[in-house]
Amino acid sequence: MRGCRVLVVGQGAREHAIVWKLHQSRFEPKLFVAPGNPGMEGLATRIPISVDDVSSMVEFALEAQIHLVVVGPEAPLSRGLVDACLEKGIPAFGPQQAAAMLETSKAFAKDVMKKAGVPTARYEVFTEASAAKRYVEECGAPIVIKADGLAAGKGVIVAQTLEEATDAIDEILVNERFGASGHRVVIEDFLDGQEASLMFFVDGDYAIPMLPARDYKRIGDGNTGPNTGGMGSVAPVLRDRPEMVSAVERTIVMPVLQELKNQGVVYRGVLYVGLMVTRDGHPMVIEFNARFGDPETEVVLPLLTTDLLEVMWAIAHGRLKDIELTWSAKHAVCVVLAAPGYPEKPSVGQPIRFAHGPADLVFHAGTTNEDGVLKTSGGRVLTAVGIGTTRHEAQGIAYRIAEKIYFDGKQLRHDIGS
Known part of the structure; x- marks a missing residue:
């Protein structure tokens, strides 16, 4: 190696x-x-x-x-x-590819969960807008409308009213906002509770949990505005509930891996489980991703003390059972700096100026170098990361770094980690 x-x-x-x-x-x-x-x-x-x-x-x-x-x-x-x-x-x-369908098709993921007995929201799948609208009217609002395929984190609409739900159905099925990814919609019951993201290193038969994190999807403070690919994250969460991690592994991850094996599919890599921990304390699946989450990765990996190459090498060679993960006792908070107009129509090409020091942790996302000038090139531009002995300390560091990065129209949430 x-x-x-x-x-x-x-x-x-x-x-x-x-x-x-x-x-x-x-x-x-x-x-x-x-x-x-x-x-x-x-x-x-x-x-x-x-x-x-x-x-x-x-x-x-x-x-x-x-x-x-x-x-x-x-x-x-x-x-x-x-x-x-x-x-x-x-x-x-x-x-x-066949295993990645847990992310690339929400209908496939729901079918796997149903067969595996995994706790998730009640759902139906539709290809016709009229039938989808009738179902929404029967269920009422709030309700969740999802484009079936990949949509860069923007294919999920939490509709608070029936009007919002029918508009979302039209956008996906009639106006084809997400192209081929929106030829089917998955309509789910709305789940209420505390969101958490739990990623697992997976090697076919074996799974090791990473530190639980929380993602902030909405563009605005207080979880307002449209969904994004993620505006920030904190880790760890659920530290006072270690039994929750083992429950997710036992009732969600292992049954899903077994059901995939029943279908002749072996899953290796990272399995991301997006959870809603309901008010009665039960974890239910919101979504699966077939890779590291973004921005969760930016707060989880800085806290990993095991050699990442050793972990990835073991998974690729079928030896994950030989790995023991160790973690820092610190906290991490990351704040995403987004381009003006994100998520609907981000404007790019703004010059970026930095005033932070070499010890500050900043991960690039949508940046490009044009004739020696660093400019924005995507919706999510940079991620400022703070690491501290408490979440409050980590949050303060992340925001101090974010304040020292300048570009016109910079968007960020001010409540990540609060």
């Missing part, structure tokens, strides 16, 4: 956090990232290959004699990048 050549696929803050953590490995890997972003320079060699270009990615991995491919975002997973790597004998960290 020492000196191994690792290719990380992706370009967001999640991948920046992964590269940053792998760079700390005692095994001193040679890191490549495709396509990466300006924040990763100095940590890894950037390769100009799109995350969607599976054939070019595999071709590069073969030519560069890559020992491990680490897939960050969902798009290449859905396109079968891991399958293509394995076919060429290249070890990979991430689920194969």
Whole structure:
């Protein structure tokens, strides 16, 4: 493993956090990232290959004699990048295409949960707007409308009124806002309680939980405004409820892995479980992701004290049972800085100015370097991370870093970690 050549696929803050953590490995890997972003320079060699270009990615991995491919975002997973790597004998960290359907099709995930007896909201699946609207009228509001496929974290509408619900159905099924991802909608009962995100390292038969985190999806303070890909995160949560983590593993993760195996699918990589802990204390699944969450990764990985390369290598080679995860006792809070107009129509191209110090932890997401000038290039631009002995201390550090980053129209929430 020492000196191994690792290719990380992706370009967001999640991948920046992964590269940053792998760079700390005692095994001193040679890191490549495709396509990466300006924040990763100095940590890894950037390769100009799109995350969607599976054939070019595999071709590069073969030519560069890559020992491990680490897939960050969902798009290449859905396109079968891991399958293509394995076919060429290249070890990979991430689920194969059939396993990634837990994220790429909400209807498939719901069907797996139903067969596995996993606690989740009651639901129905529709392809016709008229039938979906009749169902909504029968159920009443609030109610949750989800585009079936990938929608960059924006395909979920929590409708507070019947009018909002019918508008959401029209947007997805009639106006085709999400293209092919919205040819079906999943309509779910609204769940009330405390949200939490719990990620597991998974190796077919074996699962190890990471620290629980909480994601803040809405654009505005107090959970107002439209859903986003995530405006911030805190970890750990549920520290006073360790039995909750074991309950999620026992009643959700292991039954899902077994049901997938019953269907001939072996899941390896990270399984992200988005939870609603109901008022009576029971965890119920809101969603699955087939990869590290973003921005949860930016608060969970800084607290991991086990060598991340060792964990990923073990999963890729079927030896996760030999790994013991250890964690810092500290807290982490991250605040996402978003472009003006995000999430509906982000405006990009604004110059970015920094006044923070070299010790400040900032992960790049939507940034680009144009003629030596760092500019915004995506909806979520940067993630400021604070680490402290208490959540309050971590929160203060994160916001002090965020305040020292400037670009026109900068958006951020002011209540992450409160």
